[in-house]
Amino acid sequence: MVDLITKRKWDRAAKSFDFMAAKGPELRWADFKKALFSHMEGKVLFLAVGTGLDIQHFPPGKDITGIDISSAMLEKAKGRADAYQGNLELVEMDVHDLPFEDNSFDQVYTSCTFCSVPDPVKGLESLKRVLKPGGVLRMFEHTGSKFFPFNIMMNIMTPLSKKVGPEMNRDTVENVQLAGFEAIEVDNLFLDVVKTICARKP
Numbered sequence: 001m002v003d004l005i006t007k008r009k010w011d012r013a014a015k016s017f018d019f020m021a022a023k024g025p026e027l028r029w030a031d032f033k034k035a036l037f038s039h040m041e042g043k044v045l046f047l048a049v050g051t052g053l054d055i056q057h058f059p060p061g062k063d064i065t066g067i068d069i070s071s072a073m074l075e076k077a078k079g080r081a082d083a084y085q086g087n088l089e090l091v092e093m094d095v096h097d098l099p100f101e102d103n104s105f106d107q108v109y110t111s112c113t114f115c116s117v118p119d120p121v122k123g124l125e126s127l128k129r130v131l132k133p134g135g136v137l138r139m140f141e142h143t144g145s146k147f148f149p150f151n152i153m154m155n156i157m158t159p160l161s162k163k164v165g166p167e168m169n170r171d172t173v174e175n176v177q178l179a180g181f182e183a184i185e186v187d188n189l190f191l192d193v194v195k196t197i198c199a200r201k202p
Contacts, residue, residue, distance in 0.1 A: 042106025052077030124179035
């Protein structure tokens, strides 16, 4: 069942999402995303494709299912998906309630997603279910920090930020562990706030 509160929040955010994210953040992290996405192989699930800003960084010729809870986001992503040189299907879907059969995908990718999933451990468990045994989860995420004063600042900002978008102080690495993934590798790109996470389904 779709989380309508979250859907409506991101439907509203779709109007200004590209203005907020398409320049500075996308340009700054483009090379890191391209490097992460370059590992795409087999049948790929991409969670929270949003307005499709990440599609430009996908390697060509891949078989990708891109999902998002927001129909407004997906409407904006359609043109970018149509231009992709490969098989890219967009579907409106809630990560907490994926209709895919068990062991459906070889890989799952996320990009600045698990700062916003309402129940992150349940969402990650759902992704693990649809991954094949030995399948890989690769994530580009911003998380909470253990360093002062960033940890204090993020804790203060989160009650406001989560009303319109992401939570600032999530411990996504711990959540990946709690969801039962193994062989977790973390590469910090900016302090311990922006990072890539690679994990494997047992």
